[in-house]
Amino acid sequence: MDIQRIGVIGAGQMGNGIAHVMAVAGYDVTVTDISSDALANAMKTIDKNLERQVSRDTISAEDKAAALGRIATTPDLTQLGGSDLVIEAATERETIKQAIFEDLIPHLEPHTILTSNTSSISITRLASRTDRPEKFMGFHFMNPVPVMQLVELIRGIATDEPTFEACRGVVEKLGKTAATAEDFPAFIVNRILMPMINEAVYTLYEGVGNVTSIDMAMKLGTNHPMGPLELADFIGLDTCLAIMNVLHDGLADTKYRPCPLLTKYVEAGWLGRKTKRGFYDYRGEAPVPTR
Numbered sequence: 288m289d290i291q292r293i294g295v296i297g298a299g300q301m302g303n304g305i306a307h308v309m310a311v312a313g314y315d316v317t318v319t320d321i322s323s324d325a326l327a328n329a330m331k332t333i334d335k336n337l338e339r340q341v342s343r344d345t346i347s348a349e350d351k352a353a354a355l356g357r358i359a360t361t362p363d364l365t366q367l368g369g370s371d372l373v374i375e376a377a378t379e380r381e382t383i384k385q386a387i388f389e390d391l392i393p394h395l396e397p398h399t400i401l402t403s404n405t406s407s408i409s410i411t412r413l414a415s416r417t418d419r420p421e422k423f424m425g426f427h428f429m430n431p432v433p434v435m436q437l438v439e440l441i442r443g444i445a446t447d448e449p450t451f452e453a454c455r456g457v458v459e460k461l462g463k464t465a466a467t468a469e470d471f472p473a474f475i476v477n478r479i480l481m482p483m484i485n486e487a488v489y490t491l492y493e494g495v496g497n498v499t500s501i502d503m504a505m506k507l508g509t510n511h512p513m514g515p516l517e518l519a520d521f522i523g524l525d526t527c528l529a530i531m532n533v534l535h536d537g538l539a540d541t542k543y544r545p546c547p548l549l550t551k552y553v554e555a556g557w558l559g560r561k562t563k564r565g566f567y568d569y570r571g572e573a574p575v576p577t578r
């Protein structure tokens with residue numbers, strides 16, 4: 288199937304990264320969000336990240352201009368109706384994603400492939416609420432999208448082979464690598480990564496270490512590029528908590544119990560980098576640990 292027009296729903300950190308890499312690869316992209324500010328900020332971020340690639344000679348100034356020219360933004364979800372492939376990258380909450388699909392489906396062309404960038408939610412369940420479970424699948428990018436090589440591809444129980452192959456073709460055109468995961472809570476990457484992050488929060492909660500010692504131990508002791516608390520702030524603590532809840536509910540095992548301290552940070556609205564406060568405070572020149 289020939290894919291040229293891509294619709295991206297949600298202009299947060301993942302949505303802007305997905306629009307960025309799709310436009311650089313030559314796709315025409317339309318991005319939508321409920322927040323016009325988010326759309327404006329996404330274009331600023333894409334511009335800045337493309338400029339960084341120009342300054343490092345990864346792409347030319349002409350490539351940057353062409354990529355920006357291929358991205359349109361709109362607050363009107365129905366404008367995505369003519370897309371060949373839609374990637375939903377809105378907030379990690381099932382009710383939000385379901386409502387988006389419900390609003391979008393009447394405007395979609397019959398051939399459109401519908402996907403979700405969800406970090407954890409059942410693809411089969413999301414698909415079952417649409418008119419096209421066979422043309423629905425998980426298309427899971429890693430953050431930051433322009434840098435990370437992996438895309439997890441997740442088939443729902445009904446996903447057909449042409450849909451899977453079309454998505455795999457897009458991953459190849461992006462120059463990224465696909466890993467296929469079965470549709471179980473949080474798939475592969477977050478099934479392994481998120482319990483580690485949650486355990487780091489328990490380590491903090493129980494006073495085994497403070498923010499600095501936990502992150503330093505994991506960076507210097509295991510060569511991780513970021514400490515687990517720094518990474519949690521980077522991903523977003525709301526997203527981390529949502530994933531732990533999906534693991535806990537979906538696998539019914541207490542080993543996935545979200546740490547109460549993680550819940551407390553989310554309840555405070557301290558969601559990490561995106562709200563300028565999480566395990567670190569980002570409001571000053573350099574991040575300062577909050578514990």
Ligand SMILES: CC(=O)CC(=O)SCCNC(=O)CCNC(=O)[C@H](O)C(C)(C)COP(=O)(O)OP(=O)(O)OC[C@H]1O[C@@H](n2cnc3c(N)ncnc32)[C@H](O)[C@@H]1OP(=O)(O)O
Pocket residue numbers: 336339340343345405406428429430431432433434435476477480512513518522526
């Ligand atoms: C939650 C989920 O569902 C799934 C997930 O995504 S889990 C999270 C997965 N992601 C990770 O684990 C990220 C771990 N962290 C890292 O790999 C690194 O810290 C990092 C790549 C983010 C930054 O690396 P760094 O060495 O500290 O920074 P820096 O040297 O400035 O940047 C390295 C490259 O990344 C680019 N980059 C850094 N941050 C970027 C961003 N936010 N957006 C775009 N590009 C970025 C830089 O331009 C640079 O590119 P070049 O190599 O082409 O020059």
Ligand SMILES: NC(=O)C1=CN([C@@H]2O[C@H](COP(=O)(O)OP(=O)(O)OC[C@H]3O[C@@H](n4cnc5c(N)ncnc54)[C@H](OP(=O)(O)O)[C@@H]3O)[C@@H](O)[C@H]2O)C=CC1
Pocket residue numbers: 296297298299300301302319320321322325375376377378379380383387404405406407427428429430521522523526561
């Ligand atoms: N953060 C990460 O590291 C990764 C996240 N993901 C997944 O990607 C998705 C997005 O995450 P991320 O980009 O981090 O989240 P963000 O919070 O950065 O962005 C989500 C965006 O979606 C918007 N939004 C909320 N409701 C709607 C709606 N009904 N219609 C359109 N837009 C909406 C939000 O607007 P507002 O702020 O106004 O509510 C916000 O701009 C989630 O499913 C997440 O699990 C996948 C891989 C990695």
